Each structure stands twice: as C-alpha cells, then as structure tokens.
Amino acid sequence: MENKKKVAFYTLGCKLNFSETSTIARNFQDEGFDRVDFEDAADIYVINTCSVTENADKQFKQVVKKALKKNDKAFVAAVGCYAQLKPEQLAAVDGVDLVLGATEKFKLTDYINDLSKNDMGEVHSCEISEADFYVGSYSIGDRTRAFLKVQDGCDYKCTYCTIPLARGISRSDTLQNVLNNASEISQKGIKEIVLTGVNIGDYGKGEFGNKKHEHTFYELVQALDEVEGIERLRISSIEPNLLKNETIDFVSKSRTFVPHFHIPLQSGSNEILKLMRRRYMREVYTERVAKTREVMPHACIGVDVIVGFPGETDEHFLETYNYLNSMDISYLHVFTYSERDNTPAAEMDGVVPMNVRSKRSKMLRGLSVKKRRAFYEAQLGSTRTVLFEGENKEGYIHGFTENYVKVKTPWNPELVNTLHEIKLTKIDDDGIVRMEFVKEPVFLG
Structure with a gap:
C-alpha cells in the first residue's frame, strides 16, 4: 500500500x-x-x-x-x-x-x-454539441454544507456569456438521482445542502437535451423537502424569470428550505438588459423581490450585477445604481464586464473604458456594504437558527443563520456543525453579528 x-x-x-x-x-x-x-x-x-x-x-x-x-x-x-x-x-x-x-x-x-x-x-x-449527457455530482466542502449539482449547461444566449460554449445545452439529473445524492449527503452528517447548477430554474430538461421538462424545478423543491435527515436546503442562484411564485410560497412554509434567494439582475436598465439578451425586464425583478418580501419579510436577497457592459452610459449606470438603492435587497455580487472571445458583446460598440468600469464597480461594492449593514441591523433582536462552521477564526467560531446573517461567538470546537437557536444582539466592528444562545448548549462530554 x-x-x-x-x-x-x-x-x-x-x-x-x-x-x-x-x-x-x-x-x-x-x-x-x-x-x-x-x-x-x-x-x-x-x-x-x-x-x-x-x-x-x-x-x-x-x-x-x-x-x-x-x-x-x-x-x-x-x-x-x-x-x-x-x-x-x-x-x-x-x-x-x-x-x-x-x-x-x-x-x-x-x-x-x-x-x-x-x-x-x-x-x-x-465539439461542445457532444456534451449532451449528464453527470451528477456533489461536493462536501467542509463538514457543515455540501454543494449538490442538479443541472448543467444553459440554453440561454446572453451576449456576454461563454458558459453555453463551455458547458453545452441545458440538461438535468433525474429526480430520483438527486434525491439519492441528497440522502447520501445527509447520511454523512452534513446539515446543509446548497443546490447548484448553471441555470437551476431550468431544471427538468431531459438527459439528451430534449426540450421537454420531465419535472419542474418546483417539483424538485417539493421532493427534496421530504428527504429524511436534511436540516437545511439552500437555492444557490436562480434566474428571476424562472423563480415562480409557487416556489417562493413553498419556501416560505417549507420544513428545510431557507429564506435566502440569490437572483441575478445584471443591470437595472431595460435598455442594457435587451443588449445582454436577458429574458426579463426590470419590472419582473421588482415583482420577484416584492413577492419574496411579502411572504418572507426576513429573507435574504442577493443580487448579481455587471458593470461596464458595452453601451452602458453614465445614465444607464445611474439607473442601475438608483434602482438597486431603492430595492429591499441584502447584498450585491458585482462583476466588472470583461470581453470574452466568441461572444456577441465582445463585438459591440460603446466600449466602456477600464477606469470607468472600475469606478462603477467600486460604487456598487460600496452600496453592497451599505445594504448588508441595513439588512443585518433589521435582524437585530430577532431569534434565528445558526449552523456553526469548522474554523477557529481569531478565537471565534462563525456561522450563518437560515437567512444568511453571519454571526460569531467565542470558539468552542463542540459547536462545529451544530444548529442552535440564538438571538442576534449587535453588529461587531468587523461587520459580523454577535449573538447569545436562547438556551445554553449542553455538550455530552
């Protein structure tokens, strides 16, 4: 050996x-x-x-x-x-x-x-057209959560994106296989599963790229909610046009799905969304956020946004900035547009200079800090459930609540990979929330 x-x-x-x-x-x-x-x-x-x-x-x-x-x-x-x-x-x-x-x-x-x-x-x-079969997979990044792949590839033709060229057409795992993998993960003592894919809202397209959906994303969510032994399920990122009201309603009452959505917007300007060939207008995004807030006021809503797309004028950017500033969202992932070979956007007019892209990116990152802070402040005093992670960070153990508030408490190895009811007390200087236990944890030494 x-x-x-x-x-x-x-x-x-x-x-x-x-x-x-x-x-x-x-x-x-x-x-x-x-x-x-x-x-x-x-x-x-x-x-x-x-x-x-x-x-x-x-x-x-x-x-x-x-x-x-x-x-x-x-x-x-x-x-x-x-x-x-x-x-x-x-x-x-x-x-x-x-x-x-x-x-x-x-x-x-x-x-x-x-x-x-x-x-x-x-x-x-x-040839990427040959990538028409599906291989299921999941990762166990640390002891607390696993990333479970349910779908691969994408049939959308966003003008900036190379993913369809790199991963091929949209295709999904069978429902049974996803459930088997979820069950396998839960048997390893992992408490949280994050659903992942390229375009997971499109879940259900058959293995050989047949356009018919065997199952819908909503059916997948319903079936996963029944799997024994899973404490938490999180939807990683879902297109606004594919996040249906029935899914939002179901998550709000679900046993395991947590109130956290990451919904890509990319631009707050309808003109730019058209140039990007996104499949929705800004109004759809506004509706999704409003619907989520209506049934889950405490939900965490993350947003992807791209700055410096060809043709994005100062007016377009300010439209995006003001739109995001007015929305009840929790944080942003900001991407600075960069040209990719073989994409239509790379050939477009109106190239935005690099220094302007950086400046816009910086402004939105600043907005993200402000939004996260406001979201955390709104959660203070509330009772949540935290799942603790496995690392000792300068004498503290960190964890996330179901609605994705990052919290910390003095390090104790026995807390790793355990769930506890806590009260959020104050935001520390590093932006992480302090907490107290609702019931002091009892450890069986």
Whole structure:
C-alpha cells in the first residue's frame, strides 16, 4: 500500500466546479489513489478551470507553477470550462501534461495510465454539441454544507456569456438521482445542502437535451423537502424569470428550505438588459423581490450585477445604481464586464473604458456594504437558527443563520456543525453579528 499514487486538486470558479471536483476526486479514490491537499507534494495535480473570472489564464499559470514547486515531476491535468474553451492555450503552458474538455473530465482516471511528463500538453476535447449527457455530482466542502449539482449547461444566449460554449445545452439529473445524492449527503452528517447548477430554474430538461421538462424545478423543491435527515436546503442562484411564485410560497412554509434567494439582475436598465439578451425586464425583478418580501419579510436577497457592459452610459449606470438603492435587497455580487472571445458583446460598440468600469464597480461594492449593514441591523433582536462552521477564526467560531446573517461567538470546537437557536444582539466592528444562545448548549462530554 506504500506505493499509492497521491493526487491533489485545485478548483477555480463557482460552486458547480467545486461539486464536480469532488466527484472527480472520489473517482480517483475509488481507483486506489490517495487524495492529499494541494499544498502537499503529489504525483498528480488536477486543476479545474473557470472561464468566467478575469485573468483566467494568469490564474491558471500561477496554480501550475505552485504545483510544480511541490514536485517538478508531477503530472498536471487541466479540466473544466477554460479547458473546453481554450484547450490549446492551456496545453501550451509549461508543465501541463493533459487537457480534457467538457465530455472527458469525468473520465480523467482513464487517461492516467502513464504519468511521464509530456513536452506539450495532450488535448482531448470535443465539439461542445457532444456534451449532451449528464453527470451528477456533489461536493462536501467542509463538514457543515455540501454543494449538490442538479443541472448543467444553459440554453440561454446572453451576449456576454461563454458558459453555453463551455458547458453545452441545458440538461438535468433525474429526480430520483438527486434525491439519492441528497440522502447520501445527509447520511454523512452534513446539515446543509446548497443546490447548484448553471441555470437551476431550468431544471427538468431531459438527459439528451430534449426540450421537454420531465419535472419542474418546483417539483424538485417539493421532493427534496421530504428527504429524511436534511436540516437545511439552500437555492444557490436562480434566474428571476424562472423563480415562480409557487416556489417562493413553498419556501416560505417549507420544513428545510431557507429564506435566502440569490437572483441575478445584471443591470437595472431595460435598455442594457435587451443588449445582454436577458429574458426579463426590470419590472419582473421588482415583482420577484416584492413577492419574496411579502411572504418572507426576513429573507435574504442577493443580487448579481455587471458593470461596464458595452453601451452602458453614465445614465444607464445611474439607473442601475438608483434602482438597486431603492430595492429591499441584502447584498450585491458585482462583476466588472470583461470581453470574452466568441461572444456577441465582445463585438459591440460603446466600449466602456477600464477606469470607468472600475469606478462603477467600486460604487456598487460600496452600496453592497451599505445594504448588508441595513439588512443585518433589521435582524437585530430577532431569534434565528445558526449552523456553526469548522474554523477557529481569531478565537471565534462563525456561522450563518437560515437567512444568511453571519454571526460569531467565542470558539468552542463542540459547536462545529451544530444548529442552535440564538438571538442576534449587535453588529461587531468587523461587520459580523454577535449573538447569545436562547438556551445554553449542553455538550455530552
């Protein structure tokens, strides 16, 4: 057993990537490999890439360098979105041995018979139209929560986005398979599951891209609510046009779904939304937020927004800023637009200078801080349930309430991965909320 090969993983990008890395890692463990931390010396390093972040290229090179510092003879494989979009570019990076596209990444162990270094990375990619089958996956990031993939790919044609090019058409896991995975996760003692995918509201499209929905997202939510042993379910991100009133109503009364929605807006200007080819206008977004607030006044509502899209004038940006400022939302994820090859937006007129993009981004980040603070202040004095996480941060243990308020209390290892009823008392200097237990926890020593 001493000769077990060691494999380490590094994930760039989204929660979906994390869930897929975990699945690939489990495949390696099933094949008898020993999984080690990326910081350790390994025989194989697998890097799961992302095409959404700026400088994807630069980040990737840094990670490869880091791996080869640990072991200059290690075999380096790249998988994921960037590997699908720019395989030749990644293969040319010094030290990379293998690049696998969208259809091949889950068969990585089949390609690793010979671990000798290659002069040039070997590429196995596909036309993205071949990515028409579904591979279910979930990740256990820490002991407290897991990311469960329920859907992959996207049929939307947003003009700035490469995800359909990197991940193919929208397709979903079967309902039974999702329930089996959820049940498997809950048996590992994990308390919270975050549903993830590229466009999860489109859940239910058949495996081979048939456009008919076998099940709807609403049916998925109803079925998951019945799974034994899960304490909490969280919907990661859902398009406003696909977040239906029936789902919002169901979550408000649900046993396990928490009052937290992350709803991408991208722009508060209808003109810009049209240029982006989003599938809704601002009015739909306003309705979704109003509906959520009506049935769950204490819900947390997060918003994605892009600044500096081609054609976004100062007026358009102020329209977005004022709209978001007027909305009862809880925080923003701000993305600075960056050009992507093979997207219509990259060819559009009205390019916004980089310094203007940065300035707008800074303004919205400032607004996000203000919104989060106001949301936290509105929660003070209320009683919530917190799930504690596993890290000792400067003498404190942190956790999140069901409605995504970050709280802290003095470190106690026995609190890790436990749920407690608490009262939110005050916001600390670092912006995290202090709390007191409604009932002092009893530990069975």
